[in-house]
Amino acid sequence: MINVISGYALGDLLRYGILVLSNSRGTALLIISTVLLCIAGYLIGGINTSILYSRAKYKVDIRESGSGNAGLTNMLRTYGKGAAAVTLAGDILKTAVCCLLGAVVLGKTGAFFCGYAAVIGHIWPVWFKFRGGKGVLSLATVMLCCEPRAFLIGITIFFIIVAFSKYISLGSVVCALLLPIVLSRFIGTTNLVMIPTVLICLIIVWKHRSNLKRLRDGNENKIHLGKNGQFLSKKILIPVAIVLVAASVLSVALTFRSSFALSYGSYRVSETEMRIFFIKAKLEHFGSSKVDESADGEIMDRTLEHVKRLIILTARANEDQRAITDDGRKAADSYFDSLSSLPGYVEGDTKETYVHRVYGSDVSPADVTALLRAEKYAEEYEDSVTKEQADAIVSGELENVKIYDKVVTSISDKY
Secondary structure, eight states, X not given: OBOTTTSSBHHHHHHHOHHXXXXXOOHHHHHHHHHHHHHHHHHHHTOOHHHHHXXXXXXXXXXXXXXXXXXXXXXXXXXXXXXXXXXXXXHHHHHHXXXXXXXXXXXXXXXHHHHHXXXXXXXXXXXXXXXXXXXXXXXXXXXXXXXXXXXXHHHHHHHHHHHHHOOHHHHHHHHHHHHHHHHHHHHOTTSTTHHHHHHHHHHHHHHTHHHHHHHHHTOOOOOOOSGGGOSSOHHHHHHXXXXXXXXXXXXXXXXXXXXXXXXXXXXXXXXXXXXXHHHHHHHHHHTTSOOOGGGHHHHHHHHHHHHHHHHXXXXXXXXXXXXXXXXXXXXXXXXXGGGGGSTTOOTTOOHHHHHHHHHOTTOOHHHHHHHHHXXXXXXXXXXXXXXXXXXXXXXXXXXXXXXXXXXXXXXXHHO
């Protein structure tokens, strides 16, 4: 499916962003684009639906009613399901727009940053004297747009906690505390996005401090939607819980199945890791000479052979309970010490901007270093058993390495 405006496939546009697809990834442009996206996200996120709707419909600012919070729960308790539905739709829409804007410019990482800025704008809106909501719905929308697997797991946990305890605040706090752990399983602990994720979640927990005090004292407000004070009847609760749990498990399983480039037993090479290997090989192949895209296939074939050997030897080294030596670790960690001599370096680059510009905005220096350590680990094992023995190990296991052609082809086509 091609986007008629940009000429790029819509899926690629949302995943990688215009700056990556057009190869316009200069350091200054990357920084300026990120800052502008955050400003736009903050301003859009500050358009608080509950405040606008309560003023227009009921002539009263929602912050002067109920708990004084400008959010979905207070609208539900104060004005009912209709007002809550409008708030729900409005807050989801504004955050989704921010994520879409970020994705179009900087891909998935841009979507996270612009979406998180919208959460901050919702909590401290410049339009309403910096008194907004608590950001739970906005954060959930960011997860829905950027990492649906984390959203499904989070909404399942939230639903079950609220269904049985009737405390929305309890479900919100627990999910905020668990989200960084859940998200890290999908995007990695070293991903640049993890820093704002942790900060946003801590802010949301802090915004619930009064709720936590009431929970401790036993006088926190409960939510009631069904008959006889029930949140949901068991006839509805059990099927919904089963569907949510099943959807979470299925989503995780399908995504993990399709997001790897290679697998060997329980060892996996992700799409991002394979992309780093390929781009690094391409940079080393061309150096400062003009890039010839016709060579991509040959470079990818060589990269695949290298990564297959790497994953097999890594697995064998782990089975033999080997560990990377201090020398190997230091050699890998010193990669960025001579930054100015690396292929693709631009004057003024830091290692962070260099990595984001060359490998993609979702890659951090730690991601690159981790792969360099893996290479040193495999090299050390190969040296310890002699190259001939290593060759025999690899040749005997090559047929057990599974390649996900669609992922590999996608990498070589785009980078």
